[in-house]
Amino acid sequence: MHPGKCAENPPKSQNREERSGHGRKGEPQPLETPYQKESSEFAPKIKINLNYRPGLVSNQKDPNRFDRERLFSAVVRGSPEALQGLLEYLRRNSKFLTNSEYTDAKTGKTCLMKALLNLKNGRNDTIPVLLEIDQKTQNPRPLVNVSCSDCFYRGQTALHIAIEKRSLEMVKLLVENGADVHARAHGEFFRKKKEGVYFYFGELPLSLAACTNQLDVVDYLLNNPHQKARLQEQDTQGNTVLHALVMIADDTEENTKFVSTTYVEILKAGVKLDPTCKLEEIVNYDGLNPLQLAAKTGKVEIFRHIIQREIKEPVYRHLSRKFTEWTYGPIHVSLYDLSSLDSFEENSVLEILAYSSDTPNRYKMVVLEPLNKLLQQKWETFASKRFYFSFVSYLSFMIIFTAIAYYQPLRPSFPVEFTAGGFLWVSGLIIILLGGIYLIFAQVGGSLVGGESVTSSYFLSSFIQAFSLLLSAVLYGASSENYVAVMVFSLLLGWVNTLYYTRGFQRTGIYSVMIQKTIMRDLLRFLSVYMIFLFGFAAGEPSVSWLWLTVCFPPSPGDPDGHAMYGGLLSVSLELFKITIGMGDLDFQEHARFRYFVMLLLLLFVILTYILLLNMLIALMSETVTDISGYSKSVWKLQVRPKTLTVRGGSACLSLAQILMWFLQRVVILAVHFWVYLQLSVDSEINPEGKLNHEERSAVFFELLWQQNFRQAPEQHHL
Known part of the structure; x- marks a missing residue:
């Protein structure tokens, strides 16, 4: 090319979507197809020929010239003879096999990838020749590690293709020539999406071999003398090879069999390579380990395998999560590992199943052992008592609310007369106001620390109920008759929310x-x-x-x-x-x-x-x-x-409930003392002659009240 001469621009008729390599509707075009040639529509570049001599210009083409079409044709046929003279041509023109003129303009596919995509019986004799030529030219970008450049196949190397073609021989050849065993194929085609064409395998070569059921390739990548693959390596989403196996599980019999086998073999390999490494405790960027990921994605069979995994070999028995302690006929007594299962851990399986309503198949997973027995014991030990106590408290609150709403005058009658009826009415108002405040704090606190979703129907209805209750109290205090509609709405929602407590009983639940x-x-x-x-x-x-x-x-x-x-x-x-x-x-x-x-x-x-x-x-x-x-x-x-499961996050709400119960107890005792006050004038022991006036009776009443109730509040009730 003459000095300063630019390469030709791509045809203007070609639209942008075709130039970027997109298929229809954003789908990727095939990486290799016999019905379409590789693209030559490179971006414009300026090249300078330093060896240009005006008198030596010739219009005749170099018969030994190797262009991309000639090179790709040779590797497709698998003919190493057709590559004779390639090394001399590259040296003579200071070129490398990774130059853009020898790659696909859309995908960045190299001649080595082209050869691997056209294996015959697992072999292509041009591959060793290409690797040898690339090494002899001292390429600064080794051909074996060049990856695809388009958005769909970005990051894919020749090693990924060799593994996908299930050729252990080619995998060994590439690794021996310096292939990166930790290269990440992170293009859009290799990412998990809700819709569209994709194949997610964990991006890493080791994960690809595991997800395609090639244990021989997995073993070689982990134990080869050149560059050993690390089991702890994570992809761009933080997933390890174990996460990838969980992701490709589909609960079919054949798939479950090979995924479970590969999962256990990788755990065993981890013990051999690094006994201190705990692969199942590595979490991805969502904070999920493989077990939690299986629960989150609803993969029932691999989830069952993980929580019930039992390995009999003494060397690997510590990898088990189930240990059979005793058997007698059909009776089995087993011990289970509850790590990542119980609710005291963050992102535990129990919390995922209980609070994630969008988790598929969670109804099937919750009945598996040891989850079934664990939940049953939690319910019988403490949760049922707390649940029924909460039910009785809420029912009492609604009865008081209903009574106050029924007998409440249309307009506030303040100040209230100092009578038994007035005292009970004021006490009821205080109770329902505190109950409304408690409901708001309980729902917000439950959503923050207990895992309850703010979009759940119970959260919304309870929050609206409490807000309407407090709003009606404000309107009532402002002497507005509009409080009636708001109060009735809150009362209606309150009784509807009683259905929440039917879940404590199997039939009504x-x-x-x-x-x-x-x-x-x-x-x-x-x-x-x-x-x-x-x-x-x-x-x-x-x-x-x-x-x-x-x-x-x-x-x-x-x-x-x-x-x-x-x-x-x-x-x-x-x-x-x-x-x-x-x-x-x-x-x-x-x-x-x-x-x-x-x-x-x-x-x-x-x-x-x-x-x-x-x-x-x-x-x-x-x-x-x-x-x-x-x-x-x-x-x-x-x-x-x-x-x-609210043991870990429900302490604040429990303290609020304790405060509310303490206040209710004080109100009851206060009512008893008020009744005593009314009887002071006729009590023969305290006032034998009936001479105590109103001030004296009040002094006796408040002295009794202070001594028995408000001298000190229990410390355990403070927040």
Whole structure:
């Protein structure tokens, strides 16, 4: 090329998507295909020929010239004879096999990768020749470690391709020539995505060999004399080879067999290489070890294998998580390793299963041993007592709230008369106000330290209930009658939230779950479609709506022309809703201007809603109930588990409950003392002559109150 001469630009007709190597809809183009040649559309570059001599320019092509087409054709055929003269040509022109002119412009694929992608019976005789030539040219970028450069296959090296082609011979050859055994293939094709084409294997060559069931390659990579692969190595997501095995598990019989076998073999290899290394305790960037990752992703079979793994060989027995202690016939007594399972650890399996409602197959995992026995013992030991105590306390709170709402005057009557009724009314107000404050703190505290999601239905309803309660108290104190609606709404939510405590009983707990699932899954979808039909038939654009012009109500007496008047959008919607539930009256269309047209529309509305949508809702609800009934016991276990697992994070809420109970006890004792105050004037021992006046009786009353109740508060009740 002449000095200063630029390479030709790519054709302008080529669009950007094709130049970047993308397939349709963002999918990658094949790395190797016999139906398409490699791309030559490189970005423009300026090259200078320092050996340029004007008088020596010749238009004849060099017969010994090696271009990419000639080189790639030779490696595809597997013909080392066709590569004769390549070394001399590269030396003569100061070129290397890794130069851009010998690679694919889109993917960065080299001639070595091309050769590995075209193996015949696991061999390609041009590969040793290419490696030898690259070493003799003293390439600063060794051909064996050059990786693909496009966004989809970025990071993939020749070693990855050799492992994917299941050729142990080629793997050995590449490692002997300096291949990096820790190269990461981190392109988009190798990342786990919700949709699209991808193959996630852990990015590392060792992980690829393990995930493709090549134990011989795994053994060689770990024990070769050139560069040993490290089992602790992590990919760009922090996953090790064990994490990768969990990720590719799919719960099928064949897959589970090879994944479980490879998992155990890697653990054994880790003991041989480094006995102090604990591979299963390495966490990824999400804070999950392989066991926790299996629980989070719902991989039931590999999860079962890990928690019930038992190795009989004495050398590796410490790798077991299950130890059979005693057997007698069908009876087995076993010890289990509870590390990463119990709730005292961060991101424990129990917390993942209990609080992550989006975890698949969690109903199947919670009944596996030792989780089943562990949860049962936690429930029977302490959680059930705390749960029932919380239920009784909440029920008492709602009864007091209901009584106060029933007997509360429309406007505040302050100051309150110093009578038994006034005292009880004020005490009830204080209790429900403290209860509202406690509910807010309990829900926020539970979401922060207990793992409860702020988007859960119980959290939202309880928070709204408590907020409405406090808001009604503020409105009541401001003498606003609007407090009634807010208080009634809070009272209604409070009794609905009582369903939360039905989870403590198996029969009612399952029923409560069915109601919740039906509302969240089926009823919301039905309502979204129904509202479209309802308002679509009821209105439209006011200027052109057929209902605006036709659906009317009887003429008003003051109308001199006797024309029917439109009743309004909400009125028409209400009439249509009545028709949907079978309580409507079709006679309201008799006064319409276009009677028969309206009748046709009403019949169409009845067919679409009353016949179609309602029956679809019933069918969907039946399917939901049947689905839940199939694993009803597991569903009930998961309903009571959040209460079982609040030992680590529930201390603050427990202290608040203790304070509330302490206050309730003081209120009860205060009521007793108030009754004593009322009896001082007639008590024969304290006031034998009945001569104590109001001030003297008050002094005796407060002295008794101070001595028995408020001299000192228990230390264990402070936060």
